[in-house]
Amino acid sequence: MRVGIIAVQHESNTFLDGSTSWDDFVADVVAEGDRVRDVFGEAHHEIGGFFAGLDEWDIEAVPLFVARAIPGGVIGRETAERLIERVEQAAHQARSLDGLLVAPHGAAVSKLDRDFDGCWLRRLRRIVGPQMPVVATLDLHANVSKRMIEACQATIAYHTNPHVDQRERGIEAARLLGRALTSGSPLTQCAALLPLAVGLEKQNTAEQPSRWLYQTAGAVQHHGGPCAVSPLLGFPYADVAEMGGSVIVVTENDRKLARDTCIRLARDWWEQRSQFTSSGLSVADAIERARQLAGPVGLLDMGDNVGGGSPGDGTVIAHEVARRGGPPTLVCLCDPETAARAAEVGVGGAVDQWRIGGKHDTLHGEPLTVRGTIAALTDGKFHESEVRHGGKSDYDMGPTAVIETNQGLTLIVHSVRAPPFSAGQVTSTGVDPRMFQIIVLKGVQAPIAAYRPFCRSFLHVNTPGVTTTDLRRLEYVHRRRPLYPFEGETTWEQTIIAEGA
Numbered sequence: 197m198r199v200g201i202i203a204v205q206h207e208s209n210t211f212l213d214g215s216t217s218w219d220d221f222v223a224d225v226v227a228e229g230d231r232v233r234d235v236f237g238e239a240h241h242e243i244g245g246f247f248a249g250l251d252e253w254d255i256e257a258v259p260l261f262v263a264r265a266i267p268g269g270v271i272g273r274e275t276a277e278r279l280i281e282r283v284e285q286a287a288h289q290a291r292s293l294d295g296l297l298v299a300p301h302g303a304a305v306s307k308l309d310r311d312f313d314g315c316w317l318r319r320l321r322r323i324v325g326p327q328m329p330v331v332a333t334l335d336l337h338a339n340v341s342k343r344m345i346e347a348c349q350a351t352i353a354y355h356t357n358p359h360v361d362q363r364e365r366g367i368e369a370a371r372l373l374g375r376a377l378t379s380g381s382p383l384t385q386c387a388a389l390l391p392l393a394v395g396l397e398k399q400n401t402a403e404q405p406s407r408w409l410y411q412t413a414g415a416v417q418h419h420g421g422p423c424a425v426s427p428l429l430g431f432p433y434a435d436v437a438e439m440g441g442s443v444i445v446v447t448e449n450d451r452k453l454a455r456d457t458c459i460r461l462a463r464d465w466w467e468q469r470s471q472f473t474s475s476g477l478s479v480a481d482a483i484e485r486a487r488q489l490a491g492p493v494g495l496l497d498m499g500d501n502v503g504g505g506s507p508g509d510g511t512v513i514a515h516e517v518a519r520r521g522g523p524p525t526l527v528c529l530c531d532p533e534t535a536a537r538a539a540e541v542g543v544g545g546a547v548d549q550w551r552i553g554g555k556h557d558t559l560h561g562e563p564l565t566v567r568g569t570i571a572a573l574t575d576g577k578f579h580e581s582e583v584r585h586g587g588k589s590d591y592d593m594g595p596t597a598v599i600e601t602n603q604g605l606t607l608i609v610h611s612v613r614a615p616p617f618s619a620g621q622v623t624s625t626g627v628d629p630r631m632f633q634i635i636v637l638k639g640v641q642a643p644i645a646a647y648r649p650f651c652r653s654f655l656h657v658n659t660p661g662v663t664t665t666d667l668r669r670l671e672y673v674h675r676r677r678p679l680y681p682f683e684g685e686t687t688w689e690q691t692i693i694a695e696g697a
Contacts, residue, residue, distance in 0.1 A: 197253075197255045197256065197294040197295075197377055198255070198256045198258050198292075198293045198294055199250055199255050199256070199257060199258065199293060199294060199295045199296065199297055199370075199373060199377075200258045200259075200260045200286070200289070200290040200293045200295075200296045200297070201232065201243060201246050201247075201257060201258065201259045201260060201262070201296075201297050201298075201299075202260050202261050202262070202283060202286050202287070202290070202296060202297075202298045202299075202320065203243055203261075203262040203263070203264070203298065203299035203300070204261075204262075204263050204264075204279055204283060204300060204301075204304070204313075204316055205263070205264040205265075205299060205300065205301040205304070205335075206221075206264070206265050206267070206268075206271060206301055206303075206304040206312075207267040207301055207303045207304070207335070207337065207431060207434075207503075207504070207505060208267070208268070208269065208270050208271060208303060208304050208305035208306070208312075208434055208505065209267060209268065209269060209433045209434065209504055209505025209506070209662055209663065210269075210270055210305055210433065210434055210435040210436070210674075211433055211435070211662040211670055211671075212268065212269040212505050212506065212507070212662045213269065213556075213557060214268075214269045215268075215269045215270050215271065215272040215275075215307065216265055216268040216269050216270065216271045216272065216275065217272055217275050218272075218274070218275045218278055220265040220266070220268060220275075221263045221264065221265040221275070221279075223265070223612075224264050224265050224266055225262060225263065225264045226262070226263045227259075227261075227262045227263075228259070228260065228261050228262075228286075229259055229260075230259070231259075232259030232260075232261075232262050233247060233257075233259055235262070236262070239363070239587055239588070239589060240360075240362060240363045240583045240584070240587040240589070241362050241363060241366070241586075241587030241588070242299050242333045242362045242363065242365050242366030242369070242587070243262060243299055243366060244363050244366060244587070245362065245363040245364060245365060245366020245367040245368070245369070245370065246297045246299075246366045246367075246369065246370050248363070248366070248367050248370070249366060249367035249368070249369065249370020249371050249374065250297075250370045250374065252367075252370070252371065252374070253370070253371070253374030253375075253377075253378070255294075255370075255374055255377070258290075258293060260286035260289055260290060261282050261283060261285070261286040262299075263279055263282070266502075266613065266615065267502070267503055267504055267505040267615070268505050268613075269505065270305050270306060270307055271304060271305065271306035271307065271308075271312060272306070272307055273306065273307040273308050275306070276306035276307065276308035276309070276312060276315075277308060279316065280308070280315070280316055280319060283316045283319060283320055284319055284320075284323060287319070287320045287323035287324055288323060290323075290324055290328075291323065291324055291325070291328075293328075294328075294329075294377055295328060295329040295330065295331070295373050295376075295377055296320075296324065296328060296329070296330045296331070297331055297332075297333075297366075297369055297370060297373060298317065298320070298330060298331070298332045298333075298348070299332070299333050299366075300313035300316070300317060300332060300334060300338075300344065301313065301334070301335045301337075301338065302334040302335050302337065302338020302339060302340060302344070302353075302428070302431075303335065303337055303338055303339050303430075303431035303434045305434050305435075305436055310436045310437075310674065311341045311343060311344075311436060311437075311438060313338075313341070313344055314341040314342070314343030314344045314347070314438075315343070317332070317343065317344055317347035317348065318343050318346075318347050320347065321346075321347040321348075321697065326697065329349050329373055329376055329377060329382070329383065330347065330348045330349055330697065331348065331349060331350045331351070331352075331369045331370075331372055331373040331376075331383070332344070332347075332348045332350070332351040332352075332369070333351070333352055333353065333354075333365050333366060333369050334351060334352070334353040334354075334426070334428065335353065335354060335359070336353050336354040336355070336356070336357050336359065336399070336401075336428055336429055337357075337399075337428070337429060337430060337431040338353060338428050338430070338431070338442075339430050339431055339434055339436055339438040339439045339440065339442075340387055340389055340428055340438060340442040340444065340694075341389075341438040341694075342387075342389070342692065342694040345385065345387045345444070345694040345695065345696055346694060346695070346696065346697060347697060348385070348696055348697060349376070349382060349383040349384070349385065349696050349697050350369075350372055350373075350376075350383040350384075350385050350423070350424065350446040350696065351385060351387075351426070351444050351446070351696070352365055352368055352369055352372070352424045352426050352444070352446065353365070353426040353427075353428050353444065355401065355410055355413075355414075355426070356401050356402075357399050357400060357401045357406070357429070357585075357641045357642075358400075358584070358585035358641050358642045358643075358644055358645035358646075359585045359586060359587070359642070360583050360584065360585065360645055362586075362587040363583075363587065368424065372423055372424065372446065375448075376448070379448075381448045381449045382448075382449050383423070383446055383447070383448060383449070383696070384446070384447050384448075384449055384450060384451045384454050384695070384696060385444060385445065385446045385447070385454055385695065385696035386444070386445050386451070386454040386455040386457075386458040386459075386693065386694070386695050386696070387442055387443065387444045387445075387458065387693070387694045387695075387696075388442060388443045388458050388459055388461075388462035388691050388692070388693055389438065389440065389442045389691065389692040389693075389694065390440055390441045390442060390443070390462055390465065390466060390691050391440060391676055391678060391679050391680060391686050391687075391690035391691060392430075392440050392441045392465075392466065392469050392472070392679070392680050392686075393430065393432050393439060393440050393441075393667060393675075393679055393680065393681065393682070394429045394430055394432065394440075394441050394472045394474075395432060395472070395473065395474025395665045395666075395667055396432070396474070396498065396501065396504065396640040396641065396663070396665060397474035397475065397476055397498060397640060397656045397665045398429075398471070398472045398473070398474055399429045399640070399641055400641045400644070404471070405468060405471035405472055406429065406472075408468070409427050409465055409468075410427060412461065412464060413425040413426070413427050413443075413461060416457060416460075416461055421447065421450075421453055421457075422445050422446060422447050422453060422454065422457050423446045423447055423448055424444075424445070424446040425443070425444075425445050425446075425457070425461065426443070426444045426445075426446075427441070427442075427443050427461070427465065428441060428442045428443070428444065429441055430442065431504075432667050432670075433504050433505060433662065433663055433670075435670075435672045435673055435674045435675055436674050436675070437674055437675065437676055438676075439675050439676065439679075440676065440679060441465065441472075442462075443458050443461050443462045443465065444458070445457045445458040445461070446696075451695065454695075455693070455695070458693075459693070462691060463688065466688050466691070469680055469681075470681075473681050474665040474666070474667070475658065475665070475666075476498055476656040476657055476658030476665045476666075477655055477656065477657055477658060478657075478658060479512055479513055479516050479657055479658075479659060480516060482495055482513075482655045482657040483495070483513070483516055483517060483520065483634070485655060486523070486633065486634050486655060487523055487633065489652065489653055490652045490653075491523075491632065491633035491634065491652065492526075492629060492630060492632050492633060492634065492635050492650055492651050492652065493633065493634055493635070493651060493652065493653050493654070493655060494634075494635050494637045494643065494644070494647050494651035494653070494654040494655070495513055495634055495635070495636050495637065495654075495655055495657050496637050496639060496640055496643065496644075496654055496655065496656045496657060497510060497512075497513055497636055497637060497638045497639070497657055497659050498639075498640050498656055498657060498658060498659055498661075498663060498664065498665045499512070499559075499560065499657075499658070499659030499660045499661030499662075499663055499664040499665075500512075500560050500638045500659060500661045500663065501638060501639050501640050501661075501663035502530075502613055502614065502615040502616065502638045502639065503585070503586070503615040503616075503617065503639050503640075503642045504639075504640070504662075504663040505662065505663065506560070506638070506661055506662050506663045507530060507556035507557065507560060507613065507662075508528075508529065508530035508613045508614070508615075508638055509529050509530045509531055509553040509554055509555055509556050509560060510529075510553070510554070510560030510561050510638065510659065510661055511529070511552075511553040511554040511560065511561035511562065511563065511564045512560065512561040512659045512660065513525075513527070513636050513657065513659065514527045514529075514553070514561075514564050514605055514607075514636065515561060515562070515564060517603070517604055517605055517634065518564065518566075518601075518603040518604065518605060520604070521603065521604050522604030522633075523604060523633035523634060524604055524606070524631070524632045524633050524634070525604055525605050525606070525632060525633065525634040525635070525636065526605075526606050526608070526622065526627065526629065526632045526634070526635045526636065527605060527606070527607055527608070527636040528607075528608045528609075528610065528614070528616065528621055528622070528636070528638065529552060529553040529607055529608070529609050529610075530553075530609075530610055530611070530612070530613045530614070531552055531553050531555060531609050531610075531611075532594065532595075532611035532612075533555070534550060534552045534553075534597070534599075534609045535594065535595045535596060535597050535609050535610060535611045536595065536611070537550070538570050538573065538597035538599065538609065539573055539595055539597065541570055542570065542573070543570055543571070543572060543573055544569065544570065545569070545570045546567075546568075546569060546570075547566060547567060547568045547569060547570060547599055547601070548567055549565055549566075549567060550565070550566055550567075550599075551563035551564070551565050552564050552565075552566055552599070552607060552609060553607075553609075559660055559661050559662060560659075560660065560661045560662075561660075564605075564607075566599065566601040566602075566603060566605070566607070567601060567602055567603075568599050568600050568601035568602055568603075569599070569600050570597055570598070570599055571598040571599065571600045571606075572597070572598040572625055572626050572627075573595070573596070573597050573598075574595075574596045574598075574624060574625050574626075575594075575595060575596070576591075576592055576593030576594045576595055576596040576610050576611065576612065576614075576624075577590075577591065577592045577593075577624075578590075578591050578593075578618070578620035578621075578623075578624035579591075579620070580617075580618040580620050582618075583645075584617050584618050584645055584646050585617045585641075585642035585643075585645050585646070586615070586617045586642070588617060588618075591614060591618060591620060591621070592612060593610035593611065593612050593614040593621065594610055594611030594612035595610075595611045596608065596609065596610040596611065596625060597609045598625050598626070598627055606627065606632070608621070608622060608625055608627065615638070615639060615642065616637050616638055616639050616642065616643040616646060616647070617639075617642055617643070617645075617646055618646050619646045619647055619649070619650060622635075629647070629650040629651075630650055635647065635650070635651060637654075640656065640663075640665070667681075667682070668682070676690070678690060
């Protein structure tokens with residue numbers, strides 16, 4: 197038997213100025229054929245899991261097309277059309293195969309279609325026909341649509357945030373498909389799309405309340421009969437009608453079990469909805485608390501969450517540290533202009549009244565004016581060998597400078613937006629994270645896996661920006677109404693039920 201692999205992955209922040217282009221995908225991954233195996237075969241990523249899982253069943257993997265870009269603005273129309281064209285080409289190639297494993301992200305928004313994942317999955321289904329088994333994986337942050345569910349026989353999502361189980365979920369998806377192909381018993385699924393928005397602060401699956409949700413789902417899967425049970429916490433920075441939490445249940449040819457289990461778990465979650473409302477500390481309170489704790493303390497800069505599409509040049513926390521004159525704090529900032537200037541000056545050169553960061557927009561703080569010394573210069577490339585959020589191993593931050601200031605701050609200034617999914621962002625520059633009282637981490641949950649070996653504790657900070665944890669600061673146009681917690685009158689009856697192909 198032969199099974200194809202197709203993936204288009206992007207997490208789109210609709211509140212960010214600018215759009216994601218084809219070049220942004222090329223800068224990360226655009227691959228076909230054997231190149232897909234070269235990039236993902238051994239990666240801690242669901243596509244790597246596809247290969248491993250199919251090998252277990254002695255099924256030939258046929259990699260067709262994969263495109264991925266780091267989180268950013270809405271996918272441009274021409275880029276979306278180009279991606280759809282490539283997916284359709286891959287789908288035509290897949291018509292002679294026995295099944296498909298597909299990996300959308302679940303929070304892709306484009307100017308062609310706001311439900312971009314549902315758009316390309318539906319196009320795929322139309323070409324391969326109604327009978328071909330299609331099993332999908334989703335990011336835990338997916339905003340699930342009816343079109344996404346109706347295009348696939350089975351869908352499973354990551355169980356952990358930070359995402360350290362991506363390869364496992366890819367293996368699980370391949371096993372589901374392999375078992376279905378071998379037994380001839382079709383897979384069925386049901387999804388409950390809840391009218392519930394969940395802030396990222398509450399989305400750490402190792403902490404309450406998300407821990408309860410995933411433990412409950414795991415117990416149902418192991419004792420209730422379903423093949424797979426996946427709660428999804430949603431991505432609140434994609435202003436789409438599908439925004440919100442959901443539950444997907446997969447069974448072997450038992451639609452009633454899938455539906456009953458899905459509705460029961462979704463109702464249990466709905467009853468606990470008040471526990472999933474985000475808050476976070478103010479900047480001043482977070483710094484004051486961090487001063488009193490054993491360091492290093494990771495301050496999670498939620499408003500400038502690069503993994504959620506933010507620019508990565510937010511200076512709000514840095515300004516407050518500079519105003520106080522400490523404590524010793526490390527901050528990574530994306531500022532290609534400053535990185536290039538530092539390269540011209542050279543190691544040991546003086547930094548005199550340079551304006552750093554805060555240049556993308558006015559939402560994430562004003563530029564930081566500093567004096568100091570250029571301590572190091574690197575090419576920004578590094579390798580991560582451990583399992584980390586995002587399943588990525590090789591990183592390129594572009595030309596990078598380390599600037600030591602006289603304001604209690606050490607700045608790592610890089611040229612390309614880099615989410616803090618790996619501590620290599622710091623250690624590759626020669627900086628020892630353990631030398632600081634505070635490390636500012638531009639994320640919410642993802643950095644915890646990477647920086648747990650260094651930070652003794654983490655504090656969530658309610659900073660402003662396009663990924664603020666205070667969702668009421670954002671101006672939504674397309675989201676569902678009513679939606680909890682925005683509208684208090686939201687009821688369970690607004691839940692949408694969808695079933696698979």
